[in-house]
Amino acid sequence: MAKVARNRPRLLLNCDMGESFGAWRMGLDEQVMPLVDLANIACGFHASDPMTMTHTVLLARHAGTTIGAHPGYPDLTGFGRRSMQCHPQEIVSMMQYQIGALAGIARAHGVKVSYVKPHGALYNDMMKDHDILRAVLEGVTRYDPSLPLMLMATADNRPVQAVAAEFGAQLMFEAFADRAYDANGFLISRGVPGAVYEDEARILGQTLQLAETGMVRALDGTRVRLEADTLCVHGDNAESVRAVQHIRTELNRLYGNAG
Template sequence: MNHSQLPIKKLLLNCDMGESLGQWSMGMDEQVMPLVDMANIACGFHASDPVTMTRTVLLAKHSKTQIGAHPSYPDLIGFGRRSMQCSPLEIISMVQYQIGALDGICRAHDARVEYVKPHGALYNDMMRDADILRAVLEAITSYDSNLPLMVLASTDNRKTESIAAEFGIKLLFEAYADRAYENNGQLRPRTQEGAVYHSEQQILEQALLLATEGIVISRNGQRLKLDADTLCVHGDNAEAVKAVRHIRNSFNKLYRS
């Protein structure tokens, strides 16, 4: 693969952070934080607690990493990966509650929430159900209409853009370095085999292809065009951190050229 051409767009790296809970440790935030541009910080509903949130905010502030609220369904047992039947008012309220919790900690430490990225099942449900997306957008616009919403980049972003335009909310489209894509541009469900890549080389190749050509190869070999602003990476084990470091180094070289 030839990566010598100039990148079509500078992709920012984002990573889920602050997902420890009490004595239970999750992720390698201290190692990953300096390598990424955006930290999606859990707000207590799928993971995290006030002390973990505070520590993660301070890590992000020290690394000059953007802070994003990472709200989810109230599902600590299922790590926010199970869909829940919630009314629009319930979704609006729970998203505002979680943004507000993180925002309060940020304010106490002279930092600020800069965007919102829903987690897990709420994120997936938002992308497939326009009513849930509208509830999330309503939560954001009535809290702070300057906060962008991070959503999944697809082969056609126009439908999501048109709904966000109803609320005057800016969107940040994201792609994934370590997830398999179906032919329709959607992520392969985690419940299916091969949904998550573990090969460092495969992850790096997908990241570079997205950075240089805005392309991802589906599981069946189709070249899918994705117009993304940010690339999601994960740092929950030593091998994942190593992959993120290689992506960071490769992107630094690309953007210097």
């Protein structure tokens, strides 16, 4: 097993969690939480409710997993995957409302929100539209300027870094273990055949390539550099949980069991 280059930072694992709602259950959070470094906890707009948020915060506290807010558009029916036409101030307020809700529950249980990762359509929209990104950044930085915003690593992070600099905001860049990329470092649409990897060996291979070299191979064969701080994994079924377990094991080995 190759070792990661000394100048490469440790790649943290993050996972979207707390996305159940009422009697409806989503994900295997109890199994995944101990395996990841960062838990992106839904805040009630695209999924979750106060009891689910509390349960997920307690899972994270018990596992020692860092908590992040996972706000989205107000779209429970569509699971936050549908774009919405919102005024920038609406986005600012939505961000602050959701971050504040999770932060209040976290504080009540002796932990804190340490970063923000938008969900679904809001995440994708802010990557395409810098006015939406500015609204998201304003919402985060006016709430707490110390909270980093997690967003997608691409072949060129400089455009979003320039926007973040307008707000003095910190950024965390993420890559994806189970998604295909285009030659510009953007995710291939889920509707395209081959856009979502289901083969565990391929998922693990992309993970190790990112950790060791900071590169991925795009769907067209192009090698793309992604400067990422964290890797998004999914644990919504038994197969994906096994994949996360193997990713955790391999990263621990790669980093000298420092995971």
